[in-house]
Amino acid sequence: MSDYAKPLPEIQPFTRPFWEGTRQRQLLVQHCNACDANIFYPRRECPECWSKDLGWIKSSGRATVYAFSVTYEGVEQMFVEDLPIILAWVDLPEGIRLQTNLLDCDPEAVEIGMEVEVVFKDVTDEITLPFFAPVGRP
């Protein structure tokens, strides 16, 4: 796993709990205890009210495809082995939208509105990336 050549997220102190969550197979959404906002991406201060009283809620990991794009070329060398790459924006019921990839999915079969669920992949010892895959796949 240590020979993972693709870019890793550049983690900041206040985003670390999100990445500790994914390592434990949990998709955490930052939550403002002062104004009740759900926040993505995680911030140091709540972007709605600037409170520092921020916590985390656990997402079910279910989501809906808002938009997708299948990339066939034009990526950096380290991504070439993954082509075609299904890029997707998925909407969580917690009211946030994530950029991700769809896995275990036929690129021709992706649709807007499709139900997907989180799939965690340990890409290094420290980093686990959240991907998504169609609900009910074999």
Next chain:
Amino acid sequence: MNKGLAIIGAAEVPTKRDPERSRWDILLDVCIGAVRDAGIGKDDVGAVISVNPMAQAQMSLDMALGKIPEQLGMKGCRDICVTNAGGTSTTNALRLAEWFIDGGHADYVLVPHTTVQSDIPVEELINFFATAPLDKQWEYPYGVTFNGAMGLITNRYMYESGATAEDMAAVTVSLRGWAALDPMSIFYGKPVTLDDVLESRMISTPLHAKECNFLADGGGALVVTSHERARELDRPAAYKLGHGVRFTGATPSLRDDVFFREAYRESSQEALKNAGLSIDDMALRQIYGAYPFTQCSALEGYGICEEGDGFRPWAEGRCGPGGDLPCTTMGDATGRGHTGSGVSMAFYIDTVRQLRGEAGERQVENCEFALLTTSGGSVMNTATTIFGRSSR
């Protein structure tokens, strides 16, 4: 009354890929060209506000630390500055120039740009355009490129509007139609058909290769002054009459205004209100969005089309050469070649040409007023400016 800004000089070099043509060759050509076009002397330039070139660190520093007026012996230059907002850098440079002029700090300001991308490895350019305007923590690890991010938005636009692949390809056909008539375009003399677009390689669905940007080299420069001085010079000029801008957000996947429609709406309404004009007064709409869907959502934001109908006039050929709703005669990045932050410079220069009646085969009839929208980053902002042939 605000003294206002007028563009009195413009020059550019043809867009192409030619590593033999250096950044400084381009820069010197366009600076000298714009000053001569303005009919002033080199020592009349009171400030040089440069448009930051993307991914070219040494040239950024040369510009930021004063090399241009020194190279050109501009003895009247009081100060220099670089603006960097990606594609809206030129807009920012003009806003700062207006401050110099309105405040009496300079009579004439030179705004130059140069870019050479043909000597940068493709891998580095893909990396730059994937990391600079996108998020490194939340987007880049998933293999998102600039084309990928814009593919996502285009896909959603087509889903909501019902536009077909043919409808979207028609935008590129019109843009390349304009570009084919423009000696400054990398695609001069090279129009494309619907089939050419639809049969080109699929890059990031639904974007075909011909709907993506072709990275190129180029450069341009403007000389600006006050309305008052421009009138006294008695030379054809482009007078800035109104301006509006909106910020949409840095990260594509996080924006509420997914198609930038609200930003187009609010910035254009504000600009038109400043100018005391309506959208129907505009003979030309210049839209710098770099990807075809922006040409559609902008028409919706301007109030010319209902939401989701902006692709229709393009599909009907009304926005291209010979159409009754001419838009983006500059060809956008798809037609002109993408010169990083230089695309907006080329848009301003083309708008000057249209208002001065110097656009050749692309000349829009009775071009009294034109609207120009520029955007920076992955459309983190949207700036709309109204220009006219006279100061009103």
